[in-house]
Amino acid sequence: GAVVSQHPSWVICKSGTSVKIECRSLDFQATTMFWYRQFPKQSLMLMATSNEGSKATYEQGVEKDKFLINHASLTLSTLTVTSAHPEDSSFYICSASRSSSGSVGYEQYFGPGTRLTVT
Amino acid sequence: RKEVEQDPGPFNVPEGATVAFNCTYSNSASQSFFWYRQDCRKEPKLLMSVYSSGNEDGRFTAQLNRASQYISLLIRDSKLSDSATYLCVVTPMDSSYKLIFGSGTRLLVRP
Numbered sequence: 001g002a003v004v005s006q007h008p009s010w011v012i013c014k015s016g017t018s019v020k021i022e023c024r025s026l027d028f029q030a031t032t033m034f035w036y037r038q039f040p041k042q043s044l045m046l047m048a049t050s051n052e053g054s055k056a057t058y059e060q061g062v063e064k065d066k067f068l069i070n071h072a073s074l075t076l077s078t079l080t081v082t083s084a085h086p087e088d089s090s091f092y093i094c095s096a097s098r099s100s101s102g103s104v105g106y107e108q109y110f111g112p113g114t115r116l117t118v119t
Numbered sequence: 120r121k122e123v124e125q126d127p128g129p130f131n132v133p134e135g136a137t138v139a140f141n142c143t144y145s146n147s148a149s150q151s152f153f154w155y156r157q158d159c160r161k162e163p164k165l166l167m168s169v170y171s172s173g174n175e176d177g178r179f180t181a182q183l184n185r186a187s188q189y190i191s192l193l194i195r196d197s198k199l200s201d202s203a204t205y206l207c208v209v210t211p212m213d214s215s216y217k218l219i220f221g222s223g224t225r226l227l228v229r230p
Contacts, residue, residue, distance in 0.1 A: 019132075043123070043223065044220040049216065091160070108218065110163055
C-alpha cells in the first residue's frame with residue numbers, strides 16, 4: 001500500500017509555455033501533499049504544502065503565481081509551472097501523507113518524480 | 120550555512136567493506152531524524168529513522184548525537200546494490216511535517 005504516482009515522468013517544453021504535473025495517491029487518501037524540487041547534485045527543496053480543499057502554503061522564495069498548486073481531491077494534486085523558463089528545468093517530486101498537515105517523515109510517500117526540461 | 124550538511128563523496132568502497140557517513144544539522148531544536156536513499160533519477164526512499172538511543176536494521180546502524188548535532192549511518196558488509204546517494208533528513212521543531220534534506224552522500228560499491 002501507499003503508492004504515489006506522478007505524470008508525466010518527463011516532459012520537454014518550450015520557454016514561455018505552461019506545464020502541468022499530476023500527483024496521485026493510488027491506494028490511500030492523501031489529506032496533505034507536498035511538492036519538492038531538486039536541481040542536479042542538490043538537495044530536495046520543499047516548494048509548497050497543500051491540504052485537500054484549501055490553498056497551498058508556499059515556502060519562502062517560491063512564487064505562488066508561477067507554481068500553481070491545486071489539491072481538489074483526496075487523491076490528486078497538480079502543480080502547474082506557468083510561463084516556464086530554462087531555469088525552471090528540474091526534477092519535481094511530490095509526496096503524500098495520510099494525516100492532516102502531514103506528519104513525521106516516515107508517513108510521507110514519494111512519487112517517482114517528473115523531470116522537466118525547458119528549452 | 121546549510122541546515123543539513125553532508126560530505127558529497129563519492130565514497131568508493133569494495134564489496135564487503137564497512138562504510139560510515141556523517142551529517143550535521145544546524146537547528147538544535149530539530150525533532151526527528153531520518154536517512155533516505157535515493158537512486159539516480161529516482162525518488163528518495165526512507166531507509167530508517169534515527170533515534171537518540173541508536174537503532175539498527177540489518178546491516179545498517181544509525182546514531183544520533185544531539186549534543187554535537189550530528190547523525191551517522193554505518194553500513195556493514197556493503198553490497199553492490201547499496202550504491203546510491205544517502206540523504207540525511209531532519210524535521211524542525213515548529214513543523215513536524217516539513218522534511219529538510221541534505222544534499223546527500225554518494226556511495227559507490229565496487230566488485
